[in-house]
Amino acid sequence: MPRGSRVPTSERTREYSQRTTPPPQKHPASRRVPQWVWGVLLISPAALLVLGVIAVPIIYLLQLSLTDAHAYLPRENYVGLDNYAELASSAQFWDSLRITLGYATLTVAIQLVLGVIVALLIHQKFRARGVVRLIAIAPYMIPAIIVALVWRWLLEPNNGAYSWIVRTIIPGAEGTNLLSPTWIFTSLVVVSVWMYTPFVVISVLARLQTIDLSVIEASTVDGANAWRRFWSIILPELRPVLLTLVLLRFMFMFTKFDIVFLFAGTGQEVRTLPLLTFQRIFGESRLGPGATLAVMMFLLLVIFMTVYLRTLHRNSEETE
Amino acid sequence: MIATKLPARMRWGLWIGIILVVVVNLFPFYWMVLTSLRPGTELFTSPPQFITTDPSLAAYVRLLVDTGFLTNAKNSLIIAVGATVLSVAVSSLAAYSLTRFKFPGSKAFSTGILYAYTFAPIVIVVPLYGMFRDLGLINTYTGMILAYASFGVPFSMWLLRPFFNAIPRELEEAAFIDGANRIKSAWYVVFPQATPGIIAVSVFTFLLAWEDYLFARVLITETTMKTLPVALYDLYNASLQDWPLLMAGATLVSLPVVLAFLYLQKYLIAGWGAGGIK
Numbered sequence: 150m151p152r153g154s155r156v157p158t159s160e161r162t163r164e165y166s167q168r169t170t171p172p173p174q175k176h177p178a179s180r181r182v183p184q185w186v187w188g189v190l191l192i193s194p195a196a197l198l199v200l201g202v203i204a205v206p207i208i209y210l211l212q213l214s215l216t217d218a219h220a221y222l223p224r225e226n227y228v229g230l231d232n233y234a235e236l237a238s239s240a241q242f243w244d245s246l247r248i249t250l251g252y253a254t255l256t257v258a259i260q261l262v263l264g265v266i267v268a269l270l271i272h273q274k275f276r277a278r279g280v281v282r283l284i285a286i287a288p289y290m291i292p293a294i295i296v297a298l299v300w301r302w303l304l305e306p307n308n309g310a311y312s313w314i315v316r317t318i319i320p321g322a323e324g325t326n327l328l329s330p331t332w333i334f335t336s337l338v339v340v341s342v343w344m345y346t347p348f349v350v351i352s353v354l355a356r357l358q359t360i361d362l363s364v365i366e367a368s369t370v371d372g373a374n375a376w377r378r379f380w381s382i383i384l385p386e387l388r389p390v391l392l393t394l395v396l397l398r399f400m401f402m403f404t405k406f407d408i409v410f411l412f413a414g415t416g417q418e419v420r421t422l423p424l425l426t427f428q429r430i431f432g433e434s435r436l437g438p439g440a441t442l443a444v445m446m447f448l449l450l451v452i453f454m455t456v457y458l459r460t461l462h463r464n465s466e467e468t469e
Numbered sequence: 470m471i472a473t474k475l476p477a478r479m480r481w482g483l484w485i486g487i488i489l490v491v492v493v494n495l496f497p498f499y500w501m502v503l504t505s506l507r508p509g510t511e512l513f514t515s516p517p518q519f520i521t522t523d524p525s526l527a528a529y530v531r532l533l534v535d536t537g538f539l540t541n542a543k544n545s546l547i548i549a550v551g552a553t554v555l556s557v558a559v560s561s562l563a564a565y566s567l568t569r570f571k572f573p574g575s576k577a578f579s580t581g582i583l584y585a586y587t588f589a590p591i592v593i594v595v596p597l598y599g600m601f602r603d604l605g606l607i608n609t610y611t612g613m614i615l616a617y618a619s620f621g622v623p624f625s626m627w628l629l630r631p632f633f634n635a636i637p638r639e640l641e642e643a644a645f646i647d648g649a650n651r652i653k654s655a656w657y658v659v660f661p662q663a664t665p666g667i668i669a670v671s672v673f674t675f676l677l678a679w680e681d682y683l684f685a686r687v688l689i690t691e692t693t694m695k696t697l698p699v700a701l702y703d704l705y706n707a708s709l710q711d712w713p714l715l716m717a718g719a720t721l722v723s724l725p726v727v728l729a730f731l732y733l734q735k736y737l738i739a740g741w742g743a744g745g746i747k
Contacts, residue, residue, distance in 0.1 A: 187651065188570030192578065195563035195622050198555075202619035203588050206596035213599060220598075270486045281487055283734055284494050290730045291498075292680035295719045298705055299497045302504065302712055309501055311518050317516070343493070367597040375479065404589035409683045411702060423591040431687070436599060443595040450592070454584060 207447065215441035220434040232441035241425070242442075249421040252334075252409075253402040256341045260398060261391065263342065264349025269379070271350070272357045282354075289347035297411035300340045304328055330418050337413040344408060345401075349394055356390040357383075396457040403453075404446055422446055501723075504716035505529070512712060522707035528713035529721075538691060538718060541700040544610075548696060549678035556621035556674045561667060563622070563718035564629035565655060593620075594687050600687055608691045616684050621674035628673070632666030633659065669736050672729045679725065697722050 177196070218225040235243050271282050273317055303311040306326040316322050327336050360383065406423040413419040415428055422442060430439035504512075506524040532538050565576060597616060598607075606612030637661055644654035660667070685696040695703070701718050 184570050185572035188566045188575060189573035191562040191566035191570075192575070194559040194573075195626065196578065198559055198615070198619040198622055199582075199585065202540075202597065202615055203585060203593060206593055206600060207588070209600060210596035216550060218599070265488055266486075270483065270490065273483055274567070275487070281491060283730075284491050287494055287498070287730070289725060290676070290726055292682075292698060292726065294680075294682055294701050295501070295723055297561060298496075298701065298719050299501045300717055301705075302716065303500060308513050308517060310496075311521070313517050343497075381534065400589075403477060404591050407590045411682060413744075426595065428599070430595060436595075440595050443592045446589065447592045451584075451590060458583060 151462045172426065196424050210443055210447070212438050213437060214444045216437045216440075218436040218440070220430050220436045220439075222434075225437075226328035228437065229442055232438045235438065236441055236445070241420075244417070245422050245425045248334075248419065249403060249423075252338065252405075252419075252421055253399050255338050256402050257398045259338070260346045260349050261394060262351075264346045264394075265387070265391075267346065268350045268357060269383075272354060285350055286347035291344075291353075293344070294411055295405035296340065297408060297425055300336075300343075300412060301328065330416055333413050333416060334418045337409060337419055340412050341402070341405070341408055341437050343399070348398065352390055352394055353387060356387055360386050380413060384436050392460055393457070394451060396460065400450060400453045402451065402459070472572060498723075501719050504712055505720045507713050509713065528711075528717040531711075531716045532714055532721070536704060536714075536718075537692065537695075537700065538697075538721075541695050541697045542721075545679060545696040545698075546693055547610055548613045548617065549675050551610060552621060552678040553674045555614060556618040557627055557667060557671050558720050559618070560622050560625035560629055560670070561660065561663070563626050564633045564663075565659065567626070568630060568633040582626055590620070590681075590683050594683055598687050599682075601707035606688075608689055608694045612688055613678075613684065613696075616688065617678040617681065618675070620679055621670075624677075625670040625674060628664050628670050629663065636662045640697045670731060672733055676729055705730045707708050 213229060215229060216225045217228050217231075267285055271278065271285050275281075303309050304327040306328065308313055309327075312325075312327055315327065316325065326332065404423055405421070406427065409419055409421055410424055410427065415424055415432075420428070423446070426439050426442040426446070427436050427440060503519075503521060505528050506526070507521050508523055508525045508527065511518055511521060511523070544567050567579060601607050601612050604612075608617075640658050640662070644658045645651075658738070680698065681696075682698040682702065685699045686702075686743075689695055689699065701715070701722065704718065705715055
């Protein structure tokens with residue numbers, strides 16, 4: 150995001166970019182072709198791609214959700230709002246919604262707390278800081294399929310390294326299978342937190358680097374201890390970025406498919422809305438009802454996004 | 470507490486915290502590589518052995534010879550490179566357009582792009598499957614490239630805009646005076662200046678395509694067209710789990726990611742990944 154990047158913008162360039170039309174005599178090319186034609190011409194490939202592969206499918210999705218379309222056979226009858234009515238009365242849907250909300254809330258909360266702690270830790274000055282920072286954000290870069298496979302192997306009940314440690318350290322945990330239905334949700338939360346906390350670390354670290362040091366030094370002179378300093382100076386400074394992170398992370402975790410499916414499978418303990426959608430379509434071949442589920446997720450996302458943009462807007466007004 | 474000298478007592482706490490972060494984050498990678506190098510006899514010991522005395526490349530040989538790994542790698546590479554080229558070309562033009570011209574709808578377009586984040590992959594993949602099925606784009610490189618490229622575009626445009634904005638207009642005007650037309654001045658003056666941004670965005674888009682599972686799972690059904698993440702998962706799902714083989718595959722798939730990561734580190738630490746793709 151532009152917020153974090155450090156591209157110098159001189160007063161001079163800003164002044165230029167705000168000018169609606171550059172002085173025509175300096176632009177021999179622009180005399181022949183009007184400016185806006187160039188603008189539209191250059192942006193059209195991007196616009197076409199985004200419209201064709203993102204916007205058009207959304208409209209098609211809305212239409213699909215009103216049919217009984219089959220996933221593989223060419224069958225498609227209009228059924229009105231039947232799919233939505235079926236969804237509203239389906240216990241499976243409400244269960245799944247509850248699991249999704251639980252998963253998103255839990256993982257986001259833990260990610261935020263751990264992320265802030267780790268960011269504060271690696272913001273300190275110490276030897277090998279550069280390497281430690283890289284290691285601190287490494288899990289976020291690794292493909293979900295790798296994270297899922299490696300963690301399934303670490304938690305494998307008979308020979309997994311982590312399951313052995315858990316069995317040895319925790320008394321009474323001898324027979325525990327961390328991949329069994331009883332534990333899979335907890336394990337999934339742990340793996341998701343491991344994988345996505347670095348996202349919080351990166352964002353918080355970027356914000357920490359912009360905090361004015363003199364404020365902190367002044368408070369040190371005043372004798373404020375570390376905890377007081379965190380609570381009354383640093384945390385308020387972090388508030389905007391944390392707010393953004395809550396919303397963004399919640400949106401991402403709410404619609405997370407890959408790590409849930411790849412690590413935890415499709416058992417009902419971890420059947421979040423994205424998994425239920427996938428199962429409807431490719432397990433039960435019911436494209437129409439699957440589309441209805443996707444529409445529900447889409448609507449929730451639009452609501453989140455609107456809230457997010459509003460907050461972003463308010464925050465930028467506050468800082469200006 | 471922030472970048473000031475710490476008392477000795479807190480220094481200890483700092484180091485314990487740092488060691489914890491390093492161990493927790495690195496151990497899974499260590500275990501992955503270690504398992505891939507293990508001879509089969511060492512695998513099922515209790516307690517598990519945390520080092521190996523007799524490393525062997527047997528699992529890598531089996532992976533490359535007995536499975537379709539190389540075919541899958543080829544598919545992944547073609548799709549990821551194709552999507553990167555398409556997405557970066559298209560979003561560079563768009564970023565140039567948005568920073569140089571005012572036209573009806575340019576402002577709406579910029580805000581609209583932000584909404585692209587609401588389009589979660591799981592929401593898009595459902596109608597895309599229906600459309601691709603009807604258009605015959607299932608099991609084609611074209612379809613996959615189009616899908617990933619359009620997911621890369623909004624993100625790339627956002628990251629590229631400040632780069633283009635920072636290029637002084639004076640430079641371009643100098644080129645105009647020298648008689649260059651707009652296309653020439655953009656090609657020889659503007660784009661070279663934006664190269665660092667373009668490279669970073671390329672790496673991000675490449676990773677987006679390289680790492681994805683969902684789109685590849687849904688939009689590819691033929692074994693010979695599968696990408697690496699799908700192939701690895703199917704290998705895992707095969708009845709008997711051959712962990713050294715799976716971990717060898719995982720190590721090889723991670724390799725380009727680790728290299729890209731090392732390259733991108735300065736951008737990541739500057740807070741770039743935030744607002745990112747996943």
